[in-house]
Amino acid sequence: MKTVLLSAEEHNTALTAAELIKAGELVAIPTETVYGLGADGLNPEAVAKIFRAKGRPQDNPLILHIAEAADMEKFCHDIPDAAYRLAEAFWPGPLTMVLPAKDIVPKCTTAGLPTVAVRCPDNAVTREIIRLAGVPIAAPSANISGKPSTTTAQHVYNDHNGKIPLIVDGGPCRVGVESTIVDLTEEKPRLLRPGGITPHQLVEVVGDLILDKAVTQSIEKDTVVKAPGMKYRHYAPECQVIVVTGSKEAAAKYIAEHYKPGNRVLCFEEELEVFASFYPIAYGKESDEDSLMAGLFAALRELDDPAIGTVFARRPNGSGKALAVQNRLMKAAGFQSVDAEPKGLVLGITGGTGCGKTTLLKVFEQAGGLIMDCDQIYHELLKTGTALLDAIEAHFPGCVEGKKLNRKKLAGIVFSDPAALKDLNAITHGAVKKEVLRRLDHTPGGIPVAIDAIGLFESGLAEVCDVTVAVTAPEEDRINRLMARDNLTREQALERMNAQKPESYFREKSDYVLENTGDAEEFRKKCLVFFQKLLTIKENT
Ligand code: TXA
Ligand code: MG
Numbered sequence: 300m301k302t303v304l305l306s307a308e309e310h311n312t313a314l315t316a317a318e319l320i321k322a323g324e325l326v327a328i329p330t331e332t333v334y335g336l337g338a339d340g341l342n343p344e345a346v347a348k349i350f351r352a353k354g355r356p357q358d359n360p361l362i363l364h365i366a367e368a369a370d371m372e373k374f375c376h377d378i379p380d381a382a383y384r385l386a387e388a389f390w391p392g393p394l395t396m397v398l399p400a401k402d403i404v405p406k407c408t409t410a411g412l413p414t415v416a417v418r419c420p421d422n423a424v425t426r427e428i429i430r431l432a433g434v435p436i437a438a439p440s441a442n443i444s445g446k447p448s449t450t451t452a453q454h455v456y457n458d459h460n461g462k463i464p465l466i467v468d469g470g471p472c473r474v475g476v477e478s479t480i481v482d483l484t485e486e487k488p489r490l491l492r493p494g495g496i497t498p499h500q501l502v503e504v505v506g507d508l509i510l511d512k513a514v515t516q517s518i519e520k521d522t523v524v525k526a527p528g529m530k531y532r533h534y535a536p537e538c539q540v541i542v543v544t545g546s547k548e549a550a551a552k553y554i555a556e557h558y559k560p561g562n563r564v565l566c567f568e569e570e571l572e573v574f575a576s577f578y579p580i581a582y583g584k585e586s587d588e589d590s591l592m593a594g595l596f597a598a599l600r601e602l603d604d605p606a607i608g609t610v611f612a613r614r615p616n617g618s619g620k621a622l623a624v625q626n627r628l629m630k631a632a633g634f635q636s637v638d639a640e641p642k643g644l645v646l647g648i649t650g651g652t653g654c655g656k657t658t659l660l661k662v663f664e665q666a667g668g669l670i671m672d673c674d675q676i677y678h679e680l681l682k683t684g685t686a687l688l689d690a691i692e693a694h695f696p697g698c699v700e701g702k703k704l705n706r707k708k709l710a711g712i713v714f715s716d717p718a719a720l721k722d723l724n725a726i727t728h729g730a731v732k733k734e735v736l737r738r739l740d741h742t743p744g745g746i747p748v749a750i751d752a753i754g755l756f757e758s759g760l761a762e763v764c765d766v767t768v769a770v771t772a773p774e775e776d777r778i779n780r781l782m783a784r785d786n787l788t789r790e791q792a793l794e795r796m797n798a799q800k801p802e803s804y805f806r807e808k809s810d811y812v813l814e815n816t817g818d819a820e821e822f823r824k825k826c827l828v829f830f831q832k833l834l835t836i837k838e839n840t
Pocket of ligand 2 (some may be wrong): 440448477708
């Protein structure tokens with residue numbers, strides 16, 4: 300089949316395209332987002348051709364493109380008020396709404412779903428084609444399935460030359476990433492795919508918005524997702540893409556260490572100089588999110604070459620239009636992302652109760668550090684997860700009642716039986732350590748972390764620390780502090796202190812000992828000087 304390219308500006312283009320659509324043929328159409336591969340959305344045989352040409356999985360439904368907002372009533376029922384308000388605010392434009400489908404919409408268009416996605420594109424010639432054809436046009440992005448989307452007629456030609464009769468050339472697409480998709484079939488509007496219309500813009504109209512998991516996370520192959528298209532590897536060039544976050548200097552260092560001949564960098568214009576030796580290609584300006592959206596797919600297509608091996612890609616920060624760019628890039632990368640900032644120093648802070656750990660931690664926090672309080676984490680795990688409770692119940696049957704820990708009962712068992720106490724500690728220490736490791740993994744580079752744990756050594760947490768620090772204080776000071784802080788008698792304070800490990804234990808095991816001897820202000824200063832020294836040590840290595 301010969302593929303013809305017709306300019307949108309030519310007089311007869313819309314009519315020619317409409318005739319082909321009516322005849323059940325495929326026509327590539329320009330929109331403000333990306334080019335679509337269009338067919339009569341009410342004709343199952345025409346729609347089947349789309350799936351064949353794209354190599355698209357059958358369970359991935361199509362968007363119905365309509366010429367006027369009012370036409371949504373022809374194809375959708377039970378349309379909520381929010382849909383009318385969104386149409387009023389953003390149509391014609393880069394927004395797709397998922398609504399309950401009328402029976403007139405064939406099952407192959409909706410992939411068997413009871414809902415249909417509709418959109419009124421902001422492109423004069425395409426709306427004219429729809430009007431002249433007298434049917435809605437079902438159109439996915441015109442790329443071959445899995446490839447970066449098509450934002451110029453040439454991209455479409457490269458993917459479909461010889462397979463479709465007509466490409467309508469409307470020039471490069473203005474927005475450059477596919478439409479924002481919002482599902483209006485549930486109680487609350489749900490964002491299924493970020494695009495040129497931002498979450499903030501949607502919230503201004505509908506008041507409330509749930510961000511679907513698929514917007515920011517990778518989806519397991521077998522999970523049921525709201526927008527079936529979100530689960531496939533997408534937008535991917537024929538080489539591996541790794542997103543590298545962190546400052547451009549840190550990223551350049553990371554790339555220099557991992558660069559192999561042929562590799563490329565995909566970055567912002569502002570960064571071209573830093574990455575000059577890694578054959579960078581810029582997809583837009585970091586300071587101009589519109590330019591990033593508009594340039595992303597063309598750049599990914601340029602990098603579509605197995606000989607490149609690896610593309611190191613930079614992504615913008617932000618929750619507006621940047622979200623759409625992040626989403627497409629992360630999918631192109633199969634969600635492979637590395638934080639190039641070196642990890643901050645991890646400190647283990649320990650010592651008996653009443654020594655002044657809290658003062659030290661406050662100073663640390665004021666210096667920009669992040670605190671992980673193991674006692675608090677333990678209580679959070681009991682409250683929010685079931686894994687820890689289940690493990691306790693399995694070992695100490697009857698100690699968990701209705702998802703709550705019966706502390707008295709548990710204490711009764713472990714305080715009279717050292718072996719049982721050891722078992723309980725193994726369970727709780729293991730759970731807390733696992734959670735601390737998970738949080739460390741999610742802590743952005745560069746930020747120092749203090750792990751606050753009285754059982755720092757018994758729990759094995761000391762092994763993940765770069766340095767361990769014990770806080771000590773004279774016994775009399777500790778007694779007074781505990782009496783005042785926890786409203787205890789002298790005997791109770793002593794009893795609590797004696798139930799813990801002796802000072803000598805913490806002294807022997809820790810790398811550093813901070814003695815809280817003088818007054819509070821003096822200790823604070825001591826801590827500050829200590830951190831200043833320690834943190835510069837790490838930065839210099
Ligand atoms: O900007 C765009 O939306 C472009 C242009 C051509 O209009 N079209 C586009 O189509 O991006 P496509 O097929 O590449 O992406 C449509 C997405 C898919 O992720 C699909 O799963 C989802 O919309 N979708 C379609 N119908 C749906 C439905 N009834 N419920 C949930 N998701 C749906
Ligand atoms: Mg697509």
